[in-house]
Amino acid sequence: MTDGTAIRVEQVCKSFGSVQAVQDLDLCIPAGCIYGVLGPNGAGKTTAIRMLMDIIAPDRGRIEVLGETVLRRVKDRVGYLPEERGLYRKMRVDDTLKYFGTIKGVPRRRLRRIIGERLREVGLGECTARHVDELSKGMQQKLQFLAATIADPDLLILDEPFSGLDPINLEVLTRRILDMRDEGRTILLSTHMMEQAQRLCESVLLIHKGRKVLDGPLREVLRGADSRTIILETQETPPDLSGLPLVQSVEKKNRHHEIRLAPGTDPQDLLAVLVGRCHILRFEVKRPTLHEVFLARAGETAEETTATAEWGGRT
Amino acid sequence: MSIRKLAAVARREYTETVKTKAFLFGVLLMPAIIVGMIFLSARMAVKAADSDGPIRVAVVDHTGRVAAEMTRLAAGPKDAWRRVEVEAVPPAADRDRQLEDLKQRVREGSLFGLLEVPADAIPGKGMCIFLLRGAGMSEDSREVRQLLNEAVKRIRFANAGLDTDRILALSRPVSVDQHDVREQQGQSSEAMANMMAPFAFVFLLFMSVFGVSQGLLTSVIEEKSSRVVEVLLSALSPFELMAGKILGMAGVGFTLVVLWSAVGYVAATVRHVQYLVQIGHLGEFILYYVLGYLLISSILAAVGSACNTLKEAQPLMAPLTFLLIIPLMFWMQVVHQPNSTLAVLLSFVPPMTPFIMVLRLTSGEAAIPSWQQVMVPLWLAAWVLFAMWAAGRVFRVGLLMYGKPPGFRELARWVRHR
Numbered sequence: 001m002t003d004g005t006a007i008r009v010e011q012v013c014k015s016f017g018s019v020q021a022v023q024d025l026d027l028c029i030p031a032g033c034i035y036g037v038l039g040p041n042g043a044g045k046t047t048a049i050r051m052l053m054d055i056i057a058p059d060r061g062r063i064e065v066l067g068e069t070v071l072r073r074v075k076d077r078v079g080y081l082p083e084e085r086g087l088y089r090k091m092r093v094d095d096t097l098k099y100f101g102t103i104k105g106v107p108r109r110r111l112r113r114i115i116g117e118r119l120r121e122v123g124l125g126e127c128t129a130r131h132v133d134e135l136s137k138g139m140q141q142k143l144q145f146l147a148a149t150i151a152d153p154d155l156l157i158l159d160e161p162f163s164g165l166d167p168i169n170l171e172v173l174t175r176r177i178l179d180m181r182d183e184g185r186t187i188l189l190s191t192h193m194m195e196q197a198q199r200l201c202e203s204v205l206l207i208h209k210g211r212k213v214l215d216g217p218l219r220e221v222l223r224g225a226d227s228r229t230i231i232l233e234t235q236e237t238p239p240d241l242s243g244l245p246l247v248q249s250v251e252k253k254n255r256h257h258e259i260r261l262a263p264g265t266d267p268q269d270l271l272a273v274l275v276g277r278c279h280i281l282r283f284e285v286k287r288p289t290l291h292e293v294f295l296a297r298a299g300e301t302a303e304e305t306t307a308t309a310e311w312g313g314r315t
Numbered sequence: 316m317s318i319r320k321l322a323a324v325a326r327r328e329y330t331e332t333v334k335t336k337a338f339l340f341g342v343l344l345m346p347a348i349i350v351g352m353i354f355l356s357a358r359m360a361v362k363a364a365d366s367d368g369p370i371r372v373a374v375v376d377h378t379g380r381v382a383a384e385m386t387r388l389a390a391g392p393k394d395a396w397r398r399v400e401v402e403a404v405p406p407a408a409d410r411d412r413q414l415e416d417l418k419q420r421v422r423e424g425s426l427f428g429l430l431e432v433p434a435d436a437i438p439g440k441g442m443c444i445f446l447l448r449g450a451g452m453s454e455d456s457r458e459v460r461q462l463l464n465e466a467v468k469r470i471r472f473a474n475a476g477l478d479t480d481r482i483l484a485l486s487r488p489v490s491v492d493q494h495d496v497r498e499q500q501g502q503s504s505e506a507m508a509n510m511m512a513p514f515a516f517v518f519l520l521f522m523s524v525f526g527v528s529q530g531l532l533t534s535v536i537e538e539k540s541s542r543v544v545e546v547l548l549s550a551l552s553p554f555e556l557m558a559g560k561i562l563g564m565a566g567v568g569f570t571l572v573v574l575w576s577a578v579g580y581v582a583a584t585v586r587h588v589q590y591l592v593q594i595g596h597l598g599e600f601i602l603y604y605v606l607g608y609l610l611i612s613s614i615l616a617a618v619g620s621a622c623n624t625l626k627e628a629q630p631l632m633a634p635l636t637f638l639l640i641i642p643l644m645f646w647m648q649v650v651h652q653p654n655s656t657l658a659v660l661l662s663f664v665p666p667m668t669p670f671i672m673v674l675r676l677t678s679g680e681a682a683i684p685s686w687q688q689v690m691v692p693l694w695l696a697a698w699v700l701f702a703m704w705a706a707g708r709v710f711r712v713g714l715l716m717y718g719k720p721p722g723f724r725e726l727a728r729w730v731r732h733r
């Protein structure tokens with residue numbers, strides 16, 4: 001891990017036939033953080049990750065992982081939980097971990113020691129001798145996570161680790177990820193679940209249509225987005241604001257109204273208009289979420305409708 | 316390439332395969348076929364006797380002399396008829412009823428057969444009737460017929476006032492000791508049995524090579540469809556994965572062949588036809604087994620990597636299956652004329668090579684020219700290397716391809732790709 005950088009990607013391109021999956025991607029992921037790669041389905045996340053894992057080769061560009069450009073040399077130091085993941089259904093739980101550990105280069109003696117321990121940590125202690133196909137879906141997902149982390153990787157790449165998890169198991173997994181970060185490991189988290197990303201990641205990369213939309217520390221990404229949505233709650237029905245030039249749209253919610261301001265408007269101007277015209281109970285500049293930031297930025301590439309549709313369906 | 320990882324893949328492939336029902340089925344089914352074939356060829360090799368027990372025959376004698384003569388001869392010094400027990404039955408008034416009663420005893424098995432000798436049998440006018448269970452050409456039935464013949468002949472000689480013993484002594488057959496030049500221990504020629512041996516060998520080869528390779532195909536498809544494959548690729552190179560799987564399944568094949576051979580050898584020993592197992596060609600047999608397995612398993616590994624279900628794999632496998640059936644179709648010709656143009660030509664068509672060569676080697680009709688003994692394995696080995704290389708290429712691309720299975724043109728593109 002030279003100069004504290006876990007992953008460095010420069011000008012990487014990959015296309016399949018006529019489809020440009022990843023275009024001119026630049027990336028620098030510092031070691032020891034949780035880094036989110038966010039984007040809708042088909043954005044190029046999985047392709048980018050597969051290139052990092054040396055599963056497919058880039059058409060062009062340079063990739064450096066844990067200070068190595070010959071990626072197969074670091075394979076054993078990188079844990080990977082792919083989006084398309086599975087287990088051998090007929091295999092025993094402990095045999096599964098033993099197998100994945102062995103092909104990741106973990107010594108047999110160490111495996112014998114840690115397997116039971118790891119299973120207990122995620123609540124699978126009772127399942128050691130059971131076959132994989134006897135486990136519930138959530139248990140299988142935890143087992144997959146254990147398999148990906150059995151070699152205690154310096155870099156852990158998780159592609160959609162939370163999909164299909166119930167809240168309890170989600171919590172277990174989140175806890176494990178945070179623990180690993182605290183141990184100084186780097187975690188690359190690819191997801192389209194914005195809430196999880198916002199909660200876990202210190203830095204994010206937004207990717208859309210194979211291109212980087214923006215990246216940086218989460219706080220900066222959120223601060224950079226302009227806040228044009230106001231939450232207004234009044235005692236009585238508020239006056240009709242939709243005619244005002246500084247208001248773009250008004251949407252009535254359950255107990256409040258969400259007012260979208262015209263571009264470049266200062267929320268204070270709206271407040272000034274409202275004062276004296278109604279009894280204000282709540283006036284709040286809504287903090288943008290990653291979701292909104294992404295929609296706003298991806299919208300600039302004139303693909304808003306598709307992006308919205310895909311987000312809406314999955315988040 | 317890491318040997319430890321490769322070995323881990325091979326070990327998993329082996330242990331998980333031998334636990335499956337398909338393996339158990341293969342282990343049990345094939346020996347049943349082997350035993351069946353050995354017993355069949357032993358039967359075809361016309362042996363001295365069908366059984367060791369007495370051959371009890373009821374003789375309904377209308378001449379009043381034949382049955383007694385047969386009894387005398389059977390009890391006599393000559394070995395050949397020792398086992399025949401003659402039960403002389405005087406003809407009853409109701410002939411049909413009597414015959415029916417006796418037939419019933421034949422059906423029940425208390426009698427081997429029923430012989431009816433008509434009154435004019437001695438001059439040779441009347442036809443004797445011989446009723447028995449099953450096909451009539453067994454060794455036991457031949458003994459009974461010979462005994463009848465001998466008895467009638469002796470009565471005729473006596474009737475003519477000739478010295479029977481003198482005539483028989485003068486007309487004794489010339490002894491001929493017949494040998495098959497191919498056999499070391501000098502057993503007598505048993506052509507049918509020897510035809511079966513090459514077929515059995517090729518069948519064994521076919522079943523284990525093709526059966527095990529198909530197991531490999533299934534296992535690759537399973538890894539793809541259960542989506543384990545990408546996890547594997549995060550730890551292994553595609554080549555390590557493919558080589559490990561091929562090696563593991565080779566172990567499965569080896570286990571099968573050893574088990575089958577053991578059963579075959581025991582069965583052959585029990586039936587006294589162990590000379591059918593020609594140890595002399597063991598080296599070549601192993602050579603062609605290994606090369607054939609590597610060739611076919613690489614092809615099927617590639618096919619498996621390109622498909623998501625077994626059904627999708629069928630059209631891609633069809634040409635290979637067809638090529639592999641040809642040796643089984645032509646086995647007779649190849650065994651009869653191991654150096655015919657057909658046999659030599661087929662020897663150089665890669666997927667068939669191991670099978671045709673094993674047929675030619677075990678046929679024993681003629682030695683294979685030495686240039687072919689050298690060239691054919693080299694030629695095959697070259698194809699094995701090519702197949703493994705091309706399969707590796709296809710494997711690498713195919714593993715992560717989901718959706719419509721590729722055609723042959725697409726596969727060729729994957730091989731050429733970078």
